[in-house]
Amino acid sequence: ASGLITLDPGYKNSGSCKSGITFLDGELGILRYRGYAIEDLAEKSNFLEVSYLIIFGELPTAAQLHQFEEDIRKYTLVNEEMKNIIDGFPKTAHPMGVLSALTSALTAFNPKSVNVDNSAEMYEAVCKTMGKFLVIATWTYRKSMGFPLNYYDNTKGYVENFMRLMFELPTGPYAANPVVINALDKLFILHADHEQNCSTSTVRMVGSSHAGLFASISAGVSALWGPLHGGANQAVLEMLEEIYKTGGDAEKYLAKAKDKNDPFRLMGFGHRVYKNFDPRAKIIKKAADEVLGTLGVQDPILDIAKKLEAAALEDDYFKSRNLYPNVDFYSGIIYRALGIPTDMFTVMFAIGRLPGWIAQWKEMRENKEPIGRPRQVYVGHPLREFKR
Numbered sequence: 001a002s003g004l005i006t007l008d009p010g011y012k013n014s015g016s017c018k019s020g021i022t023f024l025d026g027e028l029g030i031l032r033y034r035g036y037a038i039e040d041l042a043e044k045s046n047f048l049e050v051s052y053l054i055i056f057g058e059l060p061t062a063a064q065l066h067q068f069e070e071d072i073r074k075y076t077l078v079n080e081e082m083k084n085i086i087d088g089f090p091k092t093a094h095p096m097g098v099l100s101a102l103t104s105a106l107t108a109f110n111p112k113s114v115n116v117d118n119s120a121e122m123y124e125a126v127c128k129t130m131g132k133f134l135v136i137a138t139w140t141y142r143k144s145m146g147f148p149l150n151y152y153d154n155t156k157g158y159v160e161n162f163m164r165l166m167f168e169l170p171t172g173p174y175a176a177n178p179v180v181i182n183a184l185d186k187l188f189i190l191h192a193d194h195e196q197n198c199s200t201s202t203v204r205m206v207g208s209s210h211a212g213l214f215a216s217i218s219a220g221v222s223a224l225w226g227p228l229h230g231g232a233n234q235a236v237l238e239m240l241e242e243i244y245k246t247g248g249d250a251e252k253y254l255a256k257a258k259d260k261n262d263p264f265r266l267m268g269f270g271h272r273v274y275k276n277f278d279p280r281a282k283i284i285k286k287a288a289d290e291v292l293g294t295l296g297v298q299d300p301i302l303d304i305a306k307k308l309e310a311a312a313l314e315d316d317y318f319k320s321r322n323l324y325p326n327v328d329f330y331s332g333i334i335y336r337a338l339g340i341p342t343d344m345f346t347v348m349f350a351i352g353r354l355p356g357w358i359a360q361w362k363e364m365r366e367n368k369e370p371i372g373r374p375r376q377v378y379v380g381h382p383l384r385e386f387k388r
């Protein structure tokens, strides 16, 4: 439970790595950021404080946290020429595709790869990334709606700005609802890092060639988009909506998920590491009840989710394979209650995961890890003589 494991000396070429950022225990359903339990952080902290902890290794003092928020504000103005890039996309472009492109484009405006050994330079790169990524992430939504792009308001908080950037219209100011801001803040904390998942490993792999931070994060955005990874939260809602529209028969969809001849999987269930409850799913399920209750939202989709979860947890196929709800099973229900459109759900995941990507990239470069080069087991032809 100390989280320290021994790696074989060949780990340098195996694609696995040593990291001191996040500890998972899949059997016990434990998740800790820099040694702090996710339950404590979700309950008592806030997203920027957790981002600072994950990236710099220690909880900030009140003064450091205040300065961190101020320093992020210095970089929330995105180069106006980036609008030419976003104008090049059709309204129908998926927000994750636009986000990956815009993040990569930020490399063009920040070509100098940060010197990770220079703490001031690295701190500036962290603030710049946290500031600009939030804004361009919301621009993907504004683009899809044909709305004018919004600017960050330096008089407001980071998470409140997300809602303003998304929903404030020229016709009037966005009225922040503390229940919504608190729920989002908690959701971002729960997504902030998760050890060597697919997108984080991608960020580390791309960064190991000494590609810049924005270029590495752009690759992480693309990896996260997949429906088996971060795209699952959108797939969960689409699955639940389909179950609802076809009469709410959970057992029918469980049967489909168990049928090996049917490609359908129960989205939001199962995990590569957790063979017990994903601790984040428990917290999000509780938050879903609280948020929908406080907002007075009656969502039949939540009832379908609970019915499906209960049936799956009783089902031998799922129990025998240790398949439990994961972080994506309930998150989309809260996003939907907050008025966030389904195709923005994975963008929400990316905003939450950003501090983890930054921290893992920074750790990999500070550790001067060699360029990633996993080896293979060759199963192809033996030597053959060339003749026609």
Ligand code: SDX
Residues within 6 Å of the ligand: 193, 194, 196, 197, 198, 227, 228, 229, 230, 232, 257, 258, 264, 265, 266, 267, 268, 269, 270, 271, 272, 273, 321, 323, 326, 327, 328
């Ligand atoms: C995330 O890595 C991370 O940490 C990721 C993440 C993060 O924070 O970064 O936690 C975020 O990506 C969560 C996962 C979101 N994805 C989904 O919810 C998609 C649905 N889940 C599955 O596709 C699946 O569970 C995976 C992809 C998550 C894991 O796939 P694996 O590793 O192949 O699952 P497994 O080896 O544990 O499968 C064991 C068995 C297999 O059946 P058998 O061959 O034994 O008969 O369970 C079956 C699988 O077919 N199975 C499922 C299933 N998940 C696994 N059957 C039906 N529905 C499912 N969801």
